[in-house]
Amino acid sequence: MSLMNDDVADLLAEHLRAGTTEMSDTDLRVPISHFVSEERAAAERELMTRLPVIIGHASELPLRGGFLTREVLGVPLIVVRKAGGGIGGYLNICRHRGGQVESEARGTKRIFSCRYHGWSYGRDDGRLRGVPYDDFYTHVDKERHGLHAIRVEERHGFLFADLSGRQDWDIDDWLGPEVDAQLAPYGLDGAEIFLDRSFTLDINWKIVLDGAIDVLHPMFLHPHGVGKLIETNTSVWRRYGRHGQSFSPRTRMGEKARAGEEVDASFRYMGSNLVLYPNSMVISTPDHVEFWTVWPDLHTPGRSTTQIRFLVRPEKRDERVEARMHRSWEILEQAATDEDWPMERTIQRNAEAHPHGTFLYGRNEQSCQHLHRELAADLGD
Numbered sequence: 001m002s003l004m005n006d007d008v009a010d011l012l013a014e015h016l017r018a019g020t021t022e023m024s025d026t027d028l029r030v031p032i033s034h035f036v037s038e039e040r041a042a043a044e045r046e047l048m049t050r051l052p053v054i055i056g057h058a059s060e061l062p063l064r065g066g067f068l069t070r071e072v073l074g075v076p077l078i079v080v081r082k083a084g085g086g087i088g089g090y091l092n093i094c095r096h097r098g099g100q101v102e103s104e105a106r107g108t109k110r111i112f113s114c115r116y117h118g119w120s121y122g123r124d125d126g127r128l129r130g131v132p133y134d135d136f137y138t139h140v141d142k143e144r145h146g147l148h149a150i151r152v153e154e155r156h157g158f159l160f161a162d163l164s165g166r167q168d169w170d171i172d173d174w175l176g177p178e179v180d181a182q183l184a185p186y187g188l189d190g191a192e193i194f195l196d197r198s199f200t201l202d203i204n205w206k207i208v209l210d211g212a213i214d215v216l217h218p219m220f221l222h223p224h225g226v227g228k229l230i231e232t233n234t235s236v237w238r239r240y241g242r243h244g245q246s247f248s249p250r251t252r253m254g255e256k257a258r259a260g261e262e263v264d265a266s267f268r269y270m271g272s273n274l275v276l277y278p279n280s281m282v283i284s285t286p287d288h289v290e291f292w293t294v295w296p297d298l299h300t301p302g303r304s305t306t307q308i309r310f311l312v313r314p315e316k317r318d319e320r321v322e323a324r325m326h327r328s329w330e331i332l333e334q335a336a337t338d339e340d341w342p343m344e345r346t347i348q349r350n351a352e353a354h355p356h357g358t359f360l361y362g363r364n365e366q367s368c369q370h371l372h373r374e375l376a377a378d379l380g381d
């Protein structure tokens with residue numbers, strides 16, 4: 001990390017010395033109705049079924065022959081680790097009359113059997129294997145009645161899924177070389193989940209994500225916490241295709257840079273926030289990686305579920321690191337539950353009370369601008 005982003009560190013130091021920040025060409029206005037409208041919310045959910053979204057982490061399926069079931073954006077999934085080690089996925093929907101095929105949350109199986117009338121399917125190919133009383137059907141073509149397959153691709157330990165079962169994206173094209181290069185040093189494919197918390201909040205998912213990637217608020221909303229550690233309103237944004245990364249200096253970098261001293265890209269001096277469009281982000285720390293995914297609610301535009309996980313390499317994990325991760329979680333949870341989410345809740349309530357006009361994202365708010373520009377490009381508005 002440190003060598004790779006040295007140019008960013010130099011740029012941040014220049015901005016800190018000059019009291020400036022990197023900026024985009026224009027500011028951006030986003031209709032407030034986008035945070036409360038049911039039509040818009042439905043369009044965003046539909047969009048997410050067509051994009052590669054992260055539905056889990058490889059460490060949740062460590063064993064060959066293992067499976068897990070999960071509902072993502074209302075789509076019931078069975079995700080499997082095949083005998084050969086590869087990942088696969090199916091809709092957890094029986095081809096007989098639509099029952100849930102697998103009800104366990106996770107386990108190891110070669111065959112999934114529907115409990116309603118006993119139709120069974122192979123784990124590795126989803127193929128229909130067994131049909132009890134098959135004389136009573138005119139003809140059931142086993143080749144054509146397998147579980148509906150969905151593609152799941154594993155990169156850096158993240159499981160990316162095509163929930164529509166119809167898209168032909170390529171995961172390497174989707175992520176691109178820069179995201180690859182930024183994630184590679186963390187070795188996340190071998191990481192474990194140290195902590196996994198979910199919060200369902202009465203806030204539109206984009207407001208939660210905006211708040212998590214916002215570089216303009218620490219000093220104001222967190223004056224006694226992160227506002228003391230991170231410089232407000234000096235940042236560098238790097239766009240990586242559909243994704244991007246904001247880099248923020250720590251106050252220690254500000255002190256050094258303003259004193260004309262050398263700084264570098266190490267964690268002592270700067271932090272970063274990698275936005276994986278559409279709804280995830282990765283914050284790296286010296287010990288662990290903080291990984292957020294924010295899911296829109298299925299019915300209510302003003303509701304979402306935020307899942308925060310800490311990922312850590314097993315060989316890095318010892319008592320001291322665990323104590324630091326617990327402490328880091330306490331600080332994060334306190335800031336989120338006492339400061340960020342209550343503020344975001346007022347934004348949601350205000351948007352519902354007065355859904356007219358626009359929200360304004362300044363030239364210095366590039367990470368938030370990126371999210372809304374990409375959504376606008378995908379949804380054609």
Ligand code: FES
Nearest residue numbers: 094096099114117
């Ligand atoms: S619905 Fe699954 S076997 Fe009938």
Ligand SMILES: [Fe+2]
Nearest residue numbers: 211221222340
């Ligand atoms: Fe915050």
